Amino acid sequence: MIAWSESQLMIRDAVRRFVEDEIKPNLEALEHGDMPPYDILRKMYSTFGMDQMAKAGFAKKIAAEKSGEEAQPRSNGGDPSARADQVAATIIPIIELCRYCPGMVTAMGVSVGLAAGAIQSKGTIEQKERWVPDLLTLDKIGAWAITEPDSGSDAFGGMRASARRDGDDFVLNGSKTFITNGPHADTIVFICKLEEEGVDARERRILNFVLDRGMAGLEQTPALRKMGLHSSPTGELFLSDVRCGIDRLLGGANALKATGGGRAGAKATFQTERSGVAAMALGMVEQCLELSVKYAKERVQFGRPIGDYQLIQDKLARMEVARMNLQNLVFRTIELVSQGKTMTFAEASAMKLYAARAAVEVAMEAVQVYGGNGYMSEYQVEQLARDAKVLQIYAGTDEIQIRAIAKDLLAAD
Amino acid sequence: MKILVAVKRVPDPNATIKVRPDGTGIVTDNLKYVVNPFCEIAIEEALRIKENHGGAEVVLVSVGEQVCQEQLRTGLAMGADRAILVLQDGDVEPVIVARALAKLVEQEQPDIVMLGKQAIDDDSNVVGQMLAEMLGWGQGTFASEVKLSEDKSSAVVTREVDGGLEDVEMPLPAIITADLRLNEPRYASLPGIMKARKKELKEIPLGDLGIDQSVQVKVHKLSPPPERQAGKKVETVQELVDLLHTEAKVI
Ligand SMILES: Cc1cc2nc3c(=O)[nH]c(=O)nc-3n(C[C@H](O)[C@H](O)[C@H](O)COP(=O)(O)OP(=O)(O)OC[C@H]3O[C@@H](n4cnc5c(N)ncnc54)[C@H](O)[C@@H]3O)c2cc1C
Numbered sequence: 070m071i072a073w074s075e076s077q078l079m080i081r082d083a084v085r086r087f088v089e090d091e092i093k094p095n096l097e098a099l100e101h102g103d104m105p106p107y108d109i110l111r112k113m114y115s116t117f118g119m120d121q122m123a124k125a126g127f128a129k130k131i132a133a134e135k136s137g138e139e140a141q142p143r144s145n146g147g148d149p150s151a152r153a154d155q156v157a158a159t160i161i162p163i164i165e166l167c168r169y170c171p172g173m174v175t176a177m178g179v180s181v182g183l184a185a186g187a188i189q190s191k192g193t194i195e196q197k198e199r200w201v202p203d204l205l206t207l208d209k210i211g212a213w214a215i216t217e218p219d220s221g222s223d224a225f226g227g228m229r230a231s232a233r234r235d236g237d238d239f240v241l242n243g244s245k246t247f248i249t250n251g252p253h254a255d256t257i258v259f260i261c262k263l264e265e266e267g268v269d270a271r272e273r274r275i276l277n278f279v280l281d282r283g284m285a286g287l288e289q290t291p292a293l294r295k296m297g298l299h300s301s302p303t304g305e306l307f308l309s310d311v312r313c314g315i316d317r318l319l320g321g322a323n324a325l326k327a328t329g330g331g332r333a334g335a336k337a338t339f340q341t342e343r344s345g346v347a348a349m350a351l352g353m354v355e356q357c358l359e360l361s362v363k364y365a366k367e368r369v370q371f372g373r374p375i376g377d378y379q380l381i382q383d384k385l386a387r388m389e390v391a392r393m394n395l396q397n398l399v400f401r402t403i404e405l406v407s408q409g410k411t412m413t414f415a416e417a418s419a420m421k422l423y424a425a426r427a428a429v430e431v432a433m434e435a436v437q438v439y440g441g442n443g444y445m446s447e448y449q450v451e452q453l454a455r456d457a458k459v460l461q462i463y464a465g466t467d468e469i470q471i472r473a474i475a476k477d478l479l480a481a482d
Numbered sequence: 483m484k485i486l487v488a489v490k491r492v493p494d495p496n497a498t499i500k501v502r503p504d505g506t507g508i509v510t511d512n513l514k515y516v517v518n519p520f521c522e523i524a525i526e527e528a529l530r531i532k533e534n535h536g537g538a539e540v541v542l543v544s545v546g547e548q549v550c551q552e553q554l555r556t557g558l559a560m561g562a563d564r565a566i567l568v569l570q571d572g573d574v575e576p577v578i579v580a581r582a583l584a585k586l587v588e589q590e591q592p593d594i595v596m597l598g599k600q601a602i603d604d605d606s607n608v609v610g611q612m613l614a615e616m617l618g619w620g621q622g623t624f625a626s627e628v629k630l631s632e633d634k635s636s637a638v639v640t641r642e643v644d645g646g647l648e649d650v651e652m653p654l655p656a657i658i659t660a661d662l663r664l665n666e667p668r669y670a671s672l673p674g675i676m677k678a679r680k681k682e683l684k685e686i687p688l689g690d691l692g693i694d695q696s697v698q699v700k701v702h703k704l705s706p707p708p709e710r711q712a713g714k715k716v717e718t719v720q721e722l723v724d725l726l727h728t729e730a731k732v733i
Contacts, residue, residue, distance in 0.1 A: 075552070079559060079675045087669060118671030151676065158672045 167352025184211025297455030520598025
């Protein structure tokens, strides 16, 4: 893929119009207030038929699974451009929303990508049918909880959250923090360790449970205050003796048998997250570049538009380089997914590392182009600069991406 | 039932339009084009008639250059069934558009031809009326509401006229032109957009329609509106009243 197709541009224009009509008028409340993003996201889903599309896709997958076949990665069999359009249709809204509200994309991505994604990849057919459709349409909001106060980058090693067997039931305990959608989630994928006699805590089996809002012993705190990403509510979860049956254990009894269970599954989730970040970064960089070019032409100092000065031109040129690189990464992702291929873990990590750094650098330089105005909330680059920083932290910090890339490089002969 | 909808490609109404220095037209570099907003309302109304009256075939027609297929695809993405592009380079004057449509009506035999009340580029506001005259059909222009009879043999069109509303009834087939408040056009859904590329879009050179192409109107010159003068700030209400009286002469 070397350019957006005509259909893809049409999707982009339609989403842009939605952003104009529905998001821009609410930008203040979403990014400088406490307006949750869910109603607008739901409206976007129903307006563009994204809910119906997701439902139909899910029904097809489940039917294939029930009949014991491998689900076809994409329909439209022989037509590669139609397959690419289908993949692009999921990525273009991410790019366009990120020009204004990267937080909304985070909230959406965690719900449909991580929460529904985890259930879809690890759950039994009954579990998928029970929770996934409502999550895919955003009728229900999902959260995916692995991070704890004492365990972040070392997510599995330091994890304290636990599941204790009690007859046929499990009793869950632990606290999770920085949980996207935590305050509002209806469905929570809770990741913890099975308490096993005589097994060292670091080696214990990882289990994923699905919890519903309102279960006895489950507390969801209000949103934490944070630097940016305000259109994505982030909270804490506290579990004290939450009792549940094996029907809530993802994978059912098999999850207790499989070896190394859980870690590999969560890794797959990390990979989806990491490739999504490139699309997010592209949206933010496109917006910062567009705003910066406009301002460089308008703002006059020393009798000339600041765009006449080479130091400003250098910033704009670097932004354009980042934009091109990110767009190529996004094109490559679309191409890979539409061919049913995946990238390696190290490749996804490299892409995430580059995308996060590029977004932060571009957004900070956009603030610089705007000078004092750039530091004021009235101008959008201020918000985008705060929002961009999170890309270097969540879904694995930059340092953790570097570790994964280096590990892969050094492991090779 | 079949509904023919006329669709015009026009510059984005939100774009800043610059007139070429020689006055022969507007600067088209980097200009974004869209479906004429009134045509979009006409498409929406046709789709609603289709949905609420047990089905209909919605056929879009545009007269213009090859690129007009972008606007036809947009209409197909909204849900229209197929499209016809009558190819002709350069500006096509309204009477020729009306003749081309009349010819297609002969071939397609639609029950309703829906149009926008006018195009927002040249604001001619004549194609619907001329087409009705050429076909000898009834017309409901400036429609703010369209009601079809149970047996789909006639339509009542509510028109926005000075100081109120007027209902006109006409037998089908008929011409209806859409006003702003007729409806709020839908967004094309993502599956709709993806399906649009597979729908039929037939191209016919204008010359093949065998219509009279003689030009009757020639545009001599375009000129931009005069630059707005800077406003004036006044200190007191009295000063404002005085100036409205002596300078603006409005009171
Ligand atoms: C807005 C937001 C939303 C989030 N949403 C979710 C969510 O929905 N679900 C969820 O489970 N989590 C979520 N997180 C948590 C996020 O994934 C973690 O914050 C992240 O993984 C880092 O963990 P930590 O904060 O504990 O930092 P730490 O792991 O304590 O890291 C501190 C610093 O040490 C560095 N470091 C750590 N280990 C090494 C090493 N081995 N080598 C070199 N440097 C190292 C890190 O890179 C970092 O710079 C979210 C976070 C944020 C900010």
